[in-house]
Amino acid sequence: MGERVILHVDMDYFFAQVEELENPSLKDTPTAVCMVSDRLSSMGTVASANYVARKYGVKSGMPCFNAKKICPQITLLPARKRHYEQVSGRVMEILACHCKILEQVSVDEAYLNVSEKTGFDNVEKLIVQIKKDIFDGERLTCSIGAGPNKLIAKMGSSEKKPDGHTIVKPHEVEEFLASKPVEKLFGVGEKTAAKLKEMGVDTVSKMRALSRERLTTVFGEARGGRLYDFSRGIDDSAVRERQKEQYGRLKSLRKTTNDAGEVRLLLDELTDEVHQKLKSESMSCRTISATFILDDLTTMTRSKTLPTHTSDLAVMKETAHKLVDEFMSSNNAVRRAGITASNIRKETGQKSLFEF
Ligand code: DCP
Ligand code: CA
Numbered sequence: 291m292g293e294r295v296i297l298h299v300d301m302d303y304f305f306a307q308v309e310e311l312e313n314p315s316l317k318d319t320p321t322a323v324c325m326v327s328d329r330l331s332s333m334g335t336v337a338s339a340n341y342v343a344r345k346y347g348v349k350s351g352m353p354c355f356n357a358k359k360i361c362p363q364i365t366l367l368p369a370r371k372r373h374y375e376q377v378s379g380r381v382m383e384i385l386a387c388h389c390k391i392l393e394q395v396s397v398d399e400a401y402l403n404v405s406e407k408t409g410f411d412n413v414e415k416l417i418v419q420i421k422k423d424i425f426d427g428e429r430l431t432c433s434i435g436a437g438p439n440k441l442i443a444k445m446g447s448s449e450k451k452p453d454g455h456t457i458v459k460p461h462e463v464e465e466f467l468a469s470k471p472v473e474k475l476f477g478v479g480e481k482t483a484a485k486l487k488e489m490g491v492d493t494v495s496k497m498r499a500l501s502r503e504r505l506t507t508v509f510g511e512a513r514g515g516r517l518y519d520f521s522r523g524i525d526d527s528a529v530r531e532r533q534k535e536q537y538g539r540l541k542s543l544r545k546t547t548n549d550a551g552e553v554r555l556l557l558d559e560l561t562d563e564v565h566q567k568l569k570s571e572s573m574s575c576r577t578i579s580a581t582f583i584l585d586d587l588t589t590m591t592r593s594k595t596l597p598t599h600t601s602d603l604a605v606m607k608e609t610a611h612k613l614v615d616e617f618m619s620s621n622n623a624v625r626r627a628g629i630t631a632s633n634i635r636k637e638t639g640q641k642s643l644f645e646f
């Protein structure tokens with residue numbers, strides 16, 4: 291068996307970079323995209339900040355209010371999630387052209403097993419090509435890590451951000467990890483880092499001095515074992531194509547209501563989105579579920595399984611309407627509602643019963 295070469299691709303300041311495309315003047319000024327909660331429009335948090343804004347200390351997860359305070363000239367934009375998902379889908383398609391197996395792990399990152407295409411000696415050429423293809427296609431930059439496993443590839447992609455790449459060959463793994471502070475090791479969150487520091491361990495090389503027994507005693511069998519392996523650069527997990535099991539959307543109503551018509555309208559809008567997503571991935575579904583969140587935040591779900599798989603928008607909407615009408619007839623006041631398509635499979639090209 292030849293050596294494994296794994297890439298991890300992560301888009302640079304993804305949401306904010308996508309916004310810059312449409313308004314290039316934002317490029318040189320601090321800019322952030324805010325995720326605004328449906329109801330409380332003033333309570334947004336920063337989803338993504340460009341690198342100019344980061345110089346002022348603006349970070350993801352920070353309340354937008356604080357971002358404005360530390361950087362008054364910042365441009366804050368509302369998130370357009372559906373748009374980013376569409377761009378993401380196109381980026382993933384570009385990546386899929388470069389490997390047999392692609393594992394998308396979030397909206398802006400993926401692992402690629404490229405062992406069949408290249409060894410470490412030529413991997414840089416492939417990385418440059420992938421970056422070029424994404425830039426030519428979408429005008430977006432990304433950062434890429436290459437390593438003998440997912441752990442090292444993932445850590446490599448964040449080494450030289452933005453628009454950078456890092457290649458860690460198998461014999462370089464040990465040195466790559468050794469001097470890193472523990473919080474840089476993948477899988478070490480804030481709590482674990484704090485605990486390690488309490489134990490006098492602040493670098494990965496010091497972590498390696500801890501026995502497996504010690505780590506599993508402190509952190510439990512699974513997590514402790516993983517920390518032991520990760521500190522040595524060991525990660526045997528496979529790059530695995532993930533099949534989505536369901537597609538769903540949930541949204542607040544403008545106000546709490548017991549009018550079935552209003553809930554239907556909202557679900558129509560969400561069904562359009564779910565349907566588009568299914569179609570874009572050539573999937574069909576057999577089960578439609580509607581979720582209703584009541585004023586006291588109780589969540590209720592109603593489902594219908596159809597006789598055959600479908601990706602027919604009218605069928606999906608009609609099923610959702612039935613679910614709404616049945617649910618609302620018992621006079622529930624609904625605050626949020628959602629739709630989920632599950633029981634998913636690749637479209638076979640065969641007509642469904644409804645289409646005959
Ligand atoms: N995201 C979010 N809320 C967070 C973190 C991220 O909504 N707390 C979204 C917006 C990001 C996207 O996910 O653009 C990807 O997250 P990353 O952590 O990869 O961050 P960025 O891509 O924004 O920046 P970086 O250049 O550091 O990768
Ligand atoms: Ca990113």
Ligand code: CA
Pocket residue numbers: 300301396398399
């Ligand atoms: Ca990411």
